[in-house]
Amino acid sequence: MLKYFQNNYAMSEKGAKDLLHSIIWTIVMDISFMLPVILGFKFLDEDMSLLLNSSNSQGNSVLYYVIMSGTFFLLMFVIAYFQYDSTYTKIYEESARRRISLAETLRKLPLAFFGKKDIADLSSTIMEDATQIEQQFSHAVPQIYAAMSTVLIIGVMMFFYNWMLSLAVFWVVPVAVLVFYLSRKLQNRMHKELYDVKRDISDNIQEGLDSVYEIKSYNREDAFSRTLNTKLDNYEKFMIKSELLIGAFVNLSYVILKLGLPSVILVGAYLLSTGSIDIFTYLVFLVVTARIYNPIMDALNNFALLLFLNVRIKRMKEMDDMPGQEGKTEFRPKNYDIGFNNVDFSYQDSVQTLKNVNFTAKQGDVTALIGPSGGGKSTVAKLSARFWDIDKGTITLGGEDISLVDPETLLKNYSIVFQDVTLFNSSVMDNIRLGKKDATDEEVMKAAQLAQCDEFVKKLPQGYDTLIGENGERLSGGERQRISIARAILKDAPIILLDEATASLDAENESKIQKALSELIKNKTVLIIAHRMRTVLGADKIVVIKDGVIAETGTPLELKEKQGIFSSMLKAQYQSI
Numbered sequence: 001m002l003k004y005f006q007n008n009y010a011m012s013e014k015g016a017k018d019l020l021h022s023i024i025w026t027i028v029m030d031i032s033f034m035l036p037v038i039l040g041f042k043f044l045d046e047d048m049s050l051l052l053n054s055s056n057s058q059g060n061s062v063l064y065y066v067i068m069s070g071t072f073f074l075l076m077f078v079i080a081y082f083q084y085d086s087t088y089t090k091i092y093e094e095s096a097r098r099r100i101s102l103a104e105t106l107r108k109l110p111l112a113f114f115g116k117k118d119i120a121d122l123s124s125t126i127m128e129d130a131t132q133i134e135q136q137f138s139h140a141v142p143q144i145y146a147a148m149s150t151v152l153i154i155g156v157m158m159f160f161y162n163w164m165l166s167l168a169v170f171w172v173v174p175v176a177v178l179v180f181y182l183s184r185k186l187q188n189r190m191h192k193e194l195y196d197v198k199r200d201i202s203d204n205i206q207e208g209l210d211s212v213y214e215i216k217s218y219n220r221e222d223a224f225s226r227t228l229n230t231k232l233d234n235y236e237k238f239m240i241k242s243e244l245l246i247g248a249f250v251n252l253s254y255v256i257l258k259l260g261l262p263s264v265i266l267v268g269a270y271l272l273s274t275g276s277i278d279i280f281t282y283l284v285f286l287v288v289t290a291r292i293y294n295p296i297m298d299a300l301n302n303f304a305l306l307l308f309l310n311v312r313i314k315r316m317k318e319m320d321d322m323p324g325q326e327g328k329t330e331f332r333p334k335n336y337d338i339g340f341n342n343v344d345f346s347y348q349d350s351v352q353t354l355k356n357v358n359f360t361a362k363q364g365d366v367t368a369l370i371g372p373s374g375g376g377k378s379t380v381a382k383l384s385a386r387f388w389d390i391d392k393g394t395i396t397l398g399g400e401d402i403s404l405v406d407p408e409t410l411l412k413n414y415s416i417v418f419q420d421v422t423l424f425n426s427s428v429m430d431n432i433r434l435g436k437k438d439a440t441d442e443e444v445m446k447a448a449q450l451a452q453c454d455e456f457v458k459k460l461p462q463g464y465d466t467l468i469g470e471n472g473e474r475l476s477g478g479e480r481q482r483i484s485i486a487r488a489i490l491k492d493a494p495i496i497l498l499d500e501a502t503a504s505l506d507a508e509n510e511s512k513i514q515k516a517l518s519e520l521i522k523n524k525t526v527l528i529i530a531h532r533m534r535t536v537l538g539a540d541k542i543v544v545i546k547d548g549v550i551a552e553t554g555t556p557l558e559l560k561e562k563q564g565i566f567s568s569m570l571k572a573q574y575q576s577i
């Protein structure tokens with residue numbers, strides 16, 4: 001049972017145990033809620049029949065019923081308290097565990113995964129899906145199991161009491177459940193489609209927000225709104241259709257259940273007329289029948305909600321099952337040479353991005369990656385820090401295979417300055433301190449000076465304490481880049497991965513960034529995706545990557561003399577200057 005819960009509801013072992021407790025408490029509570037009814041029957045059976053039959057024998061006193069009612073009330077209250085605690089408190093704990101476990105899974109995923117997968121999808125699985133599951137598990141799931149068990153217990157008791165009348169009560173249940181069961185596939189399909197349509201809309205909105213500048217500058221507002229409106233309209237239509245269809249099946253099941261009462265009336269009347277039952281039994285069955293279908297209807301309703309949840313549970317399990325990156329957390333390489341040995345890599349199975357890549361970026365050298373756009377330069381740089389795991393070959397750091405090292409441990413050795421700098425809506429000081437979280441203000445300011453940030457930071461209203469807006473919206477491209485260089489200087493890692501900006505910076509800005517970079521790369525292993533001639537010619541080694549293979553390697557002088565791709569790229573750039 002516990003394994004079933006774990007597998008089907010994406011629960012932890014503790015969560016499955018808590019769910020089982022909560023179901024048991026809900027069953028106990030449902031049964032305890034019948035105590036007043038039983039007391040009522042006892043009263044009818046023993047005392048009222050005495051009165052009706054004008055017997056002289058003594059029934060139970062009023063005091064007896066008062067004491068019994070008080071005891072039952074207290075018992076019900078205590079049971080309801082434990083049911084509440086086991087259901088609500090525990091499910092929220094499980095929900096927190098579920099979110100932490102998802103976050104832990106995400107932490108272990110290859111870094112590049114986050115570039116590929118849209119963040120809206122991830123965050124909505126962690127927050128929205130987890131909330132939906134939490135609500136259903138605190139409200140619906142224990143009730144389904146409890147309702148089924150309670151009805152079963154009462155059913156068995158009723159069959160022992162009078163099997164013919166019980167048959168009249170219960171024949172509708174399997175028919176109603178069958179109708180509902182048969183609609184399960186359709187419901188699942190509807191829910192899946194609805195979920196996909198909804199995800200598509202949130203992706204669309206997220207994309208619109210991310211690219212609001214482009215949309216406005218290319219006058220695409222109308223087109224964007226039209227697409228979004230169409231999707232929203234379709235979503236609405238789809239919702240109505242799915243509600244109607246699912247509602248039709250659920251209501252059909254309800255109607256079938258409702259046929260139980262007339263059956264009991266008719267069969268009961270017949271049995272009464274033949275003298276097979278007395279009036280009291282007839283009344284008892286009528287009262288029970290009037291109430292017994294409600295928990296079954298609730299269970300069906302809750303079951304429909306659980307089907308709705310299936311898609312989300314599946315999505316959560318998918319995320320949980322994503323292969324994370326593991327490795328040793330003790331790692332002290334004997335040097336910081338990066339080696340690519342016969343490396344093959346593909347993002348998708350069908351296209352091979354890198355083929356048999358071999359080169360070494362030596363500690364203390366600047367190794368420039370150059371080549372035509374789409375050739376694989378960024379991929380090589382990212383693979384060297386284990387953003388993805390490769391398909392074939394090995395990538396080593398100090399001679400050790402990086403695929404055996406825990407990514408977080410590995411990344412402590414890298415400073416990464418790529419073009420798409422991410423800044424946070426906090427102060428300049430905190431943004432730079434990201435490079436070394438325990439750095440003093442003085443250390444941060446020193447790094448900022450070396451990265452040529454000092455001058456523009458001092459002009460900001462509160463200097464280093466100025467909040468820079470969401471993703472540094474108050475800063476220029478060059479300023480953002482220099483902040484990211486300051487972070488890297490502060491981190492002072494032995495390896496620098498650098499993607500030189502292609503954005504056209506003005507001459508002053510460019511020379512400042514060059515100055516900052518030359519500070520950063522002193523005595524480090526530097527792997528640079530080079531775009532500027534100055535960098536390319538100043539490099540110790542050049543690796544030319546074209547169509548995923550290494551086309552040339554050597555010093556700038558060697559490659560110039562070779563008259564190959566490098567020398568023609570060099571000529572083309574000089575001609576364009």
Ligand SMILES: Nc1ncnc2c1ncn2[C@@H]1O[C@H](COP(=O)(O)OP(=O)(O)OP(=O)(O)O)[C@@H](O)[C@H]1O
Binds near residue numbers: 348
């Ligand atoms: N996350 C990704 N998923 C799938 N394919 C990708 C991904 N990133 C890059 N690619 C593909 O891999 C190939 C190499 O891309 P890469 O970015 O490494 O080239 P590049 O030489 O750095 O290009 P550029 O100079 O234009 O930045 C390209 O065909 C690109 O479309």
